[in-house]
Amino acid sequence: MFNKLCIIGVGLIGGSVARAARENNLCTTISAYGREQELDNLQQALALKVVDSYSLDLGEAVADADCVIIATPVGAMPDIFKQLEPYWSDNVLYMDAGSTKGSVVTALSELFSGMPANFVPAHPIAGAEKSGVDASLVDLFEGKRVIFTPCVQTGDNFIQQATRFWQGLGSTVSYMQIEQHDAVLAATSHLPHIMAFALVDLLGRKDEQGDIFKYAAGGFKDFTRIASSDPTMWVDICMANKQHIIPLIEQFCSELDDVKQMLQGSQAQALHNTFTYARNARQRFLDQHNNMTQSIIFTVQPGGHLQGEVRVPGDKSISHRSIMLGSLAEGVTHVTGFLEGDDALATLRAFQAMGVQIEGPVDGKVTIHGVGLDGLQAPKEPIYLGNSGTSMRLLCGLLAGQKFDAVLTGDKSLSGRPMRRVIDPLSKMGAIIESTENGTAPLTIRGQSGALQGIHYDMPIASAQVKSCLLLAGLYAQGETSVTEPAPTRDHTERMLSGFAHPVKQKGNQVTISRLGPLKATDIEVPSDISSAAFFLVGASIAANSDLTLKHVGINPTRTGVINILQLMGANIELLNQCTVGGEPVADIRVRSATLKGIVIPEEFVALAIDEFPVLFVAAACAEGTTILTGAKELRVKESDRIQVMADGLQILGVDAQPTEDGMVIQGGKIGGGTVVSHGDHRIAMSFAMAALRASETIIIDDCANVNTSFPGFVTLTAQLGLNIGSKEA
Numbered sequence: 001m002f003n004k005l006c007i008i009g010v011g012l013i014g015g016s017v018a019r020a021a022r023e024n025n026l027c028t029t030i031s032a033y034g035r036e037q038e039l040d041n042l043q044q045a046l047a048l049k050v051v052d053s054y055s056l057d058l059g060e061a062v063a064d065a066d067c068v069i070i071a072t073p074v075g076a077m078p079d080i081f082k083q084l085e086p087y088w089s090d091n092v093l094y095m096d097a098g099s100t101k102g103s104v105v106t107a108l109s110e111l112f113s114g115m116p117a118n119f120v121p122a123h124p125i126a127g128a129e130k131s132g133v134d135a136s137l138v139d140l141f142e143g144k145r146v147i148f149t150p151c152v153q154t155g156d157n158f159i160q161q162a163t164r165f166w167q168g169l170g171s172t173v174s175y176m177q178i179e180q181h182d183a184v185l186a187a188t189s190h191l192p193h194i195m196a197f198a199l200v201d202l203l204g205r206k207d208e209q210g211d212i213f214k215y216a217a218g219g220f221k222d223f224t225r226i227a228s229s230d231p232t233m234w235v236d237i238c239m240a241n242k243q244h245i246i247p248l249i250e251q252f253c254s255e256l257d258d259v260k261q262m263l264q265g266s267q268a269q270a271l272h273n274t275f276t277y278a279r280n281a282r283q284r285f286l287d288q289h290n291n292m293t294q295s296i297i298f299t300v301q302p303g304g305h306l307q308g309e310v311r312v313p314g315d316k317s318i319s320h321r322s323i324m325l326g327s328l329a330e331g332v333t334h335v336t337g338f339l340e341g342d343d344a345l346a347t348l349r350a351f352q353a354m355g356v357q358i359e360g361p362v363d364g365k366v367t368i369h370g371v372g373l374d375g376l377q378a379p380k381e382p383i384y385l386g387n388s389g390t391s392m393r394l395l396c397g398l399l400a401g402q403k404f405d406a407v408l409t410g411d412k413s414l415s416g417r418p419m420r421r422v423i424d425p426l427s428k429m430g431a432i433i434e435s436t437e438n439g440t441a442p443l444t445i446r447g448q449s450g451a452l453q454g455i456h457y458d459m460p461i462a463s464a465q466v467k468s469c470l471l472l473a474g475l476y477a478q479g480e481t482s483v484t485e486p487a488p489t490r491d492h493t494e495r496m497l498s499g500f501a502h503p504v505k506q507k508g509n510q511v512t513i514s515r516l517g518p519l520k521a522t523d524i525e526v527p528s529d530i531s532s533a534a535f536f537l538v539g540a541s542i543a544a545n546s547d548l549t550l551k552h553v554g555i556n557p558t559r560t561g562v563i564n565i566l567q568l569m570g571a572n573i574e575l576l577n578q579c580t581v582g583g584e585p586v587a588d589i590r591v592r593s594a595t596l597k598g599i600v601i602p603e604e605f606v607a608l609a610i611d612e613f614p615v616l617f618v619a620a621a622c623a624e625g626t627t628i629l630t631g632a633k634e635l636r637v638k639e640s641d642r643i644q645v646m647a648d649g650l651q652i653l654g655v656d657a658q659p660t661e662d663g664m665v666i667q668g669g670k671i672g673g674g675t676v677v678s679h680g681d682h683r684i685a686m687s688f689a690m691a692a693l694r695a696s697e698t699i700i701i702d703d704c705a706n707v708n709t710s711f712p713g714f715v716t717l718t719a720q721l722g723l724n725i726g727s728k729e730a
């Protein structure tokens with residue numbers, strides 16, 4: 001807590017910082033500084049009790065302050081810094097709140113001949129088109145991001161103080177390099193503002209008769225909202241960041257020119273492709289944005305049944321691998337049925353960041369221009385893989401054989417998941433991988449000057465991710481790399497390598513790879529994901545009067561444990577229209593309501609149904625008698641501890657579910673209602689949604705944004721089939 005906070009420039013941002021700091025007890029008193037011409041605004045700030053005092057004398061305003069925030073337009077900052085210099089104190093934390101960072105840091109560095117250690121450059125990504133203290137809000141920063149761009153000279157203790165302060169205001173703190181910040185913001189904020197101002201300028205001048213604005217509707221209003229922003233502030237921002245903005249304006253003009261030519265040439269298809277790509281890209285942005293800033297809550301009313309025909313999204317495991325092998329192949333790979341969920345998209349972006357040209361996804365279609373086994377380029381920044389364990393573990397193997405360094409990062413859940421399972425065997429092959437002390441991400445994978453050495457590895461756990469990681473590293477190793485598994489795990493990597501004309505040798509539980517030559521591009525049709533279908537297999541089994549057909553689902557025998565287990569429990573499941581597509585068996589699956597009974601789940605099915613246990617626990621809760629799962633310790637290190645989190649949730653719903661070290665004991669019975677927490681785990685969220693089909697009360701599920709990682713459109717689809725589900729932002 002600060003004793004005295006001084007705000008220089010009490011406008012929308014400065015005023016909101018003051019309000020939120022007071023509300024959250026982050027300081028005892030607040031002073032403000034402004035210029036003579038801002039007197040009215042300062043008086044207003046005092047009258048509104050946003051600040052406790054103000055002064056037109058900077059020395060007086062900052063006297064005894066232990067935190068000073070400069071929240072003026074960026075163009076005014078160099079002057080403010082000069083005026084501040086005589087009062088500068090090494091113990092005080094100084095921060096700005098400007099939208100450009102290069103100009104701020106340059107001005108300070110010139111003045112002080114180097115950046116002062118106690119200045120933390122900060123940019124809250126929050127704002128509105130309104131200005132002045134009147135517009136300030138106590139919750140403006142709640143759930144918003146603030147970006148720090150610390151310099152090498154910035155002191156850790158000051159960064160920590162600044163972090164605590166902004167977190168106290170409700171923000172999430174991110175760190176960026178100055179250049180990166182200014183380039184990104186030029187694209188996402190500065191260019192859109194210029195476009196809005198320019199469009200209104202153009203139409204306003206044309207609109208002398210008032211016709212255009214008179215008939216302008218929602219689209220115009222949405223697009224031009226930001227043209228109501230403060231011109232002084234925006235002139236400052238544009239001037240300060242023009243080196244990044246000008247090239248973007250040029251690119252935008254050329255994009256408009258392309259559109260003009262499509263119109264001139266009546267190229268409706270080309271225009272359609274452009275618009276479709278943009279619409280999908282925007283949706284991905286919104287999904288990502290929701291994940292970052294909002295928590296989604298599902299509310300599911302009790303009862304209902306599932307009926308109809310449905311095709312669930314593409315297989316996540318196969319989608320990841322299609323991008324990886326397509327990128328390493330020679331030639332162009334066309335993928336259809338690609339999963340447009342965040343996990344698979346994280347893999348797609350990772351390869352784009354390594355120089356692979358990838359088009360799409362548009363309606364599940366992706367085109368990958370393979371660069372060959374040795375054609376990847378060093379990524380310019382750490383590769384962020386979100387929530388996706390498969391991306392991180394498989395990429396580790398693939399990157400271990402490259403000539404460049406790469407850093408892999410992930411969200412909070414992924415940063416807590418064990419990575420030694422891949423680091424240890426890769427190190428035996430000669431890879432150099434740095435992790436945290438706990439063996440977790442961020443991971444730095446060092447470039448290799450020579451090839452890795454092939455090894456034989458007896459996997460201590462049944463993991464397709466570890467196996468696939470080593471097979472991918474094996475593509476870069478001298479000699480043979482072989483892996484034995486304690487139980488069969490999904491074999492999509494092996495099958496797909498054959499499709500890319502690079503077969504592996506399979507003997508019993510051992511698979512062996514050596515570099516045979518280039519991978520050859522091929523076309524891949526991704527079937528629907530049986531792990532997503534699993535929610536409906538359980539949902540339609542437990543809900544009376546259900547009859548559902550799931551179309552074109554992958555039924556690779558290394559994935560069908562869920563069907564085996566449900567059939568043992570008495571489920572009514574039929575496989576229809578079986579065929580093989582691109583080396584993967586596929587079928588339509590018909591499922592009808594059935595009376596389930598509790599069973600002891602055979603351990604041989606555990607690896608074959610590893611992702612389906614959350615929803616199988618729901619099936620067990622609806623079955624007659626006791627269901628016992630053992631040998632499934634791996635569930636504790638997925639996106640959440642799926643044993644504990646499911647047991648907690650089921651208990652809240654009144655089910656007798658007892659977690660054990662490696663499984664669970666569930667007595668079937670009645671399901672009540674209540675609020676359960678998914679802990680950001682997509683499969684937990686979707687499993688509890690299905691439980692509502694048999695619940696007596698409403699089930700509310702917190703923290704569901706990550707459903708987008710594997711099953712975009714889950715709410716809409718399940719609602720169409722008969723589940724009474726709604727979703728809202730928290």
Ligand SMILES: O=C(O)C1=C[C@@H](OP(=O)(O)O)[C@@H](O)[C@H](O)C1
Binds near residue numbers: 466610
């Ligand atoms: O290889 C894959 O695509 C996957 C393997 C499994 O993980 P483990 O290898 O950790 O069991 C599974 O849980 C994950 O969802 C996807």
Ligand SMILES: C=C(OP(=O)(O)O)C(=O)O
Binds near residue numbers: 343391638710
């Ligand atoms: C465990 C899962 O995925 P990953 O390991 O890729 O995060 C899952 O999808 O259930």
